[in-house]
Amino acid sequence: MRRGACGQTDVVRVAWSGLHKGEEPPVSGEHGSGMIFFTGCPLGCRYCQNYQISSSDENAYGIDVSVDELAMLMLALQEDKATTLNLVTGTHFIPSIVSALEIARKKGFSLPVVWNSSGYESIEGLTLIDPYIDLWLVDIKTYDRAVARTFCGKERYVDCIDSVMDFITSRHPVSDIEHLKGTLVRHLVFPGALNATRSFIRKFARNYKDSCYLSLMVQFIPPKGDLDCQSLSEDEYDSLVDLIDECSIENGFIQEQGDDDILWIPDFTKDVPFPSSFAKPLEYFLSLKRKALSR
Ligand code: SF4
Secondary structure, eight states: OOOOTTSOOSSOEEEEEEEEOOSOHHHHTTTOEEEEEESOOSSOOTTOTTHHHHOSSTTOSOEEOOHHHHHHHHHHHHHTTOSSEEEESOGGGHHHHHHHHHHHHHTTOOOOEEEEEOSOOOHHHHHHHGGGOSEEEEEOOOSOHHHIIIIISOTTHHHHHHHHHHHHHHHOOOOBGGGTBEEEEEEEOOTTOHHHHHHHHHHHHHHTTTTEEEEEEOOOOOTTOOSOOOOOOHHHHHHHHHHHHHTTOOSEEEOOSOOGGGOOOOOTTSSSOSOTTTEEEOHHHHHHHHHHHTO
């Protein structure tokens, strides 16, 4: 069967599902966001914390699930009191996800749905999934070609992200994060590329500050150890916070610096890939995993 740039075929693969409290507060809510991490990714970020599952290698970690099982996962997350359904890097499985959402809705699924992606996506795919999405959680990597080449492995990311943001903001011109509507733009500061982050912040302020929320993340973790990754100094951090103020960006979140407790890389081969204080696996997912491993 033919594999795409994401490393996957048209068979949906899921790497983990369960409740997770590490998302932005409205997304996690009281009990946690109901995560479904899909296997494979069309980008190849050298710093990817989820490299066990995102690699375009056919051995990327995950189990095959049918569309009916995917719908059951959604319903089981709702049953487990998830605040939101959080679809992580589902870009390459959009048609199957749409079918699963249709099945789940017919069976009473009603959680707000979060589309959690890199923004390296086609308008055709986004048009299909848009009617099902409440909150767009777009991780804008950079607008800088050299930075995109170095960190994300694809210079053309910068050509894609503008049209993706135009599409989303034209359809959802107003955001209300407390009610899980609209768009939350995440941006991770890359080490040694502070100017690219400054350009991103200025462009966000010009184009999106009235229609989207911003979530600035500063804790870069280089799991593959092959990047020069000096951490952000306190002065650099403060200068970014000042720039956000100068640009009058009022809606959003800024990650605190230096909280070592949350410097971890998930291990998706475990039933709980994240610290257990953050995450609880879905029993139904574990049963699918046991079944898949026993085959
Ligand atoms: S887009 Fe996200 S999941 Fe994909 S390789 Fe980059 S960091 Fe990993």
